[in-house]
Amino acid sequence: MINVIKVNKSFKNNPVLNNITFHVKKGEIFSLIGPNGAGKTTTLRCIYDELTPNSGEIKIMDQHISSKLKEKIAVMPEDRFTFKKFTGTQYLKIWKLLYTNFDLEVFNKFLIHYKFNMEQTIETYSMGMKTLFYLALTIASNADLLILDEPTQNLDPVIRYDILNILKNYAIEKGKTIILSSHEIYELEEISDSFAIVTEGKVLYTDTIDNAKETHRILNKGEKVEGEVISSVNEEILVKTTENIGRYPNFKEISIGYLKQNKTFTPFESTSKKLI
Numbered sequence: 001m002i003n004v005i006k007v008n009k010s011f012k013n014n015p016v017l018n019n020i021t022f023h024v025k026k027g028e029i030f031s032l033i034g035p036n037g038a039g040k041t042t043t044l045r046c047i048y049d050e051l052t053p054n055s056g057e058i059k060i061m062d063q064h065i066s067s068k069l070k071e072k073i074a075v076m077p078e079d080r081f082t083f084k085k086f087t088g089t090q091y092l093k094i095w096k097l098l099y100t101n102f103d104l105e106v107f108n109k110f111l112i113h114y115k116f117n118m119e120q121t122i123e124t125y126s127m128g129m130k131t132l133f134y135l136a137l138t139i140a141s142n143a144d145l146l147i148l149d150e151p152t153q154n155l156d157p158v159i160r161y162d163i164l165n166i167l168k169n170y171a172i173e174k175g176k177t178i179i180l181s182s183h184e185i186y187e188l189e190e191i192s193d194s195f196a197i198v199t200e201g202k203v204l205y206t207d208t209i210d211n212a213k214e215t216h217r218i219l220n221k222g223e224k225v226e227g228e229v230i231s232s233v234n235e236e237i238l239v240k241t242t243e244n245i246g247r248y249p250n251f252k253e254i255s256i257g258y259l260k261q262n263k264t265f266t267p268f269e270s271t272s273k274k275l276i
């Protein structure tokens with residue numbers, strides 16, 4: 001569904017994406033995970049053609065992006081709404097025009113359940129309501145591909161749980177594809193099929209969640225290691241191996257293991273290096 005191949009992107013002379021490569025299959029939920037400033041939003045913006053990569057190739061449904069293709073893609077950008085003075089009703093009107101298969105019945109269910117005030121301007125919605133309203137539009141769009149930048153940001157835990165289930169059903173029942181970025185590694189295991197861990201503009205590791213769990217083990221410090229050591233967190237070591245050692249990790253342990261890679265932030269330790 002999406003092929004991102006060796007994509008590079010710089011802002012002025014500052015390289016932000018460095019040979020980003022991953023593949024998203026049709027009907028799966030694919031998560032981009034990574035620390036602040038890793039390049040997740042920039043990657044998504046390149047995919048939905050808001051930014052042009054300096055080099056590399058992006059294909060969606062085996063095609064380069066075009067106006068025709070964009071009708072099959074619904075995007076929830078990081079900064080949510082462009083026209084802040086528009087009301088909910090005005091946004092709905094635009095989305096119905098943009099997406100010929102817009103499902104008004106689905107949108108109305110969101111409207112009733114979350115009690116959006118459709119006459120209020122978007123800028124006056126609470127942070128969580130903005131995210132929810134945007135999600136209602138994207139899910140009702142019936143688009144073949146949803147691109148969602150931090151879709152659960154600012155949502156309370158109960159609504160977050162509902163939304164994750166709705167997204168899961170959107171992919172499973174309708175056979176649609178979702179790519180999202182998130183910091184919520186605790187909940188990603190529930191809904192994602194595949195993932196890419198991005199740090200400093202590079203893909204550290206991409207895989208299906210099932211295969212990642214199958215090919216890693218957690219060992220206690222001192223145990224004999226057979227395989228590639230990814231990192232050690234507290235008293236445990238994450239190892240890439242299929243040997244019958246240690247125990248299987250959960251997805252949270254894998255992603256934290258890759259993200260930490262022995263880098264710990266210790267602001268109160270004295271250092272001889274003076275930066276400013």
Ligand SMILES: Nc1ncnc2c1ncn2[C@@H]1O[C@H](COP(=O)(O)OP(=O)(O)OP(=O)(O)O)[C@@H](O)[C@H]1O
Pocket residue numbers: 011016034035036037038039040041042043
């Ligand atoms: N328009 C721009 N001009 C200059 N630098 C930019 C621009 N957009 C993004 N960057 C830089 O690119 C890097 C990656 O930013 P990006 O928003 O993609 O990260 P992210 O992984 O989505 O982070 P977060 O999780 O904090 O949202 C950051 O260093 C950011 O400052």
